[in-house]
Amino acid sequence: MNIRLDKLLCEMGFGTRSAVKSDIKKGCVTVNSAAANRPETKIDTERDIVCYNGSEIKYSQYEYYMLYKPAGCVSATHDGRDKTVMDYFFEVRREGFFPVGRLDKDTEGLLLITNDGALAHRLLSPANHVEKVYYAEVDGQVTGETVKMFWEGIDIGDDKPTRPAGLELVDSGCDSKVRVTITEGRYHQIKRMFEASGCRVTYLKRLSMGAVRLDDTLAPGEYRKLHVDELKALMQL
Numbered sequence: 030m031n032i033r034l035d036k037l038l039c040e041m042g043f044g045t046r047s048a049v050k051s052d053i054k055k056g057c058v059t060v061n062s063a064a065a066n067r068p069e070t071k072i073d074t075e076r077d078i079v080c081y082n083g084s085e086i087k088y089s090q091y092e093y094y095m096l097y098k099p100a101g102c103v104s105a106t107h108d109g110r111d112k113t114v115m116d117y118f119f120e121v122r123r124e125g126f127f128p129v130g131r132l133d134k135d136t137e138g139l140l141l142i143t144n145d146g147a148l149a150h151r152l153l154s155p156a157n158h159v160e161k162v163y164y165a166e167v168d169g170q171v172t173g174e175t176v177k178m179f180w181e182g183i184d185i186g187d188d189k190p191t192r193p194a195g196l197e198l199v200d201s202g203c204d205s206k207v208r209v210t211i212t213e214g215r216y217h218q219i220k221r222m223f224e225a226s227g228c229r230v231t232y233l234k235r236l237s238m239g240a241v242r243l244d245d246t247l248a249p250g251e252y253r254k255l256h257v258d259e260l261k262a263l264m265q266l
């Protein structure tokens with residue numbers, strides 16, 4: 030792939046376009062061991078070796094992050110009214126990032142963010158049945174009967190009942206704490222499944238998607254790059 034030197038540095042997080050242009054002009058950057066003073070220099074990312082203050086920079090076309098989505102923002106790239114999940118990515122200056130799927134505005138938890146459309150498509154394709162695990166708190170008592178209903182599939186008003194879903198009781202009383210595993214991504218799916226079983230979701234958090242689990246060192250609103258093993262597991266889907 031060919032890319033301008035200043036764009037490459039900017040996309041790899043070395044600063045704003047004007048900051049990297051100024052660094053290039055100051056002589057901080059070499060291409061194939063020769064000083065490169067022109068921001069518009071074309072780089073062949075497969076062949077050229079770019080160094081910044083002597084350290085080699087590896088260009089990656091695609092990047093993958095996990096965000097701990099907080100409640101109160103929408104899973105979109107732009108919204109005229111509400112804060113979006115992309116508002117948490119102010120340090121990432123690259124264009125083309127988007128959230129992989131959606132969580133409701135009041136749902137928290139794991140959201141993958143990438144600029145790799147093909148991977149997102151595979152993760153979201155209904156044919157791939159990627160497992161998503163959620164922790165939920167619900168008003169109402171979850172019983173063995175509810176567990177059975179979830180496993181057998183529930184009519185939530187769509188063309189087809191839901192696919193078998195795992196429901197594990199974490200704590201059950203007048204209110205219940207549960208873990209739910211679904212392999213679809215229908216609109217408000219978990220809330221509607223509980224509604225159909227006579228309960229109301231009061232708190233919902235996604236814990237994992239495929240093999241990737243929400244990093245419990247992240248606070249709501251924080252993000253980190255996916256580790257190599259996490260990415261490999263997603264790519265194997």
Ligand code: URA
Nearest residue numbers: 133136217218219220
């Ligand atoms: N199910 C829901 O009801 N809401 C979400 O955000 C995700 C799954």
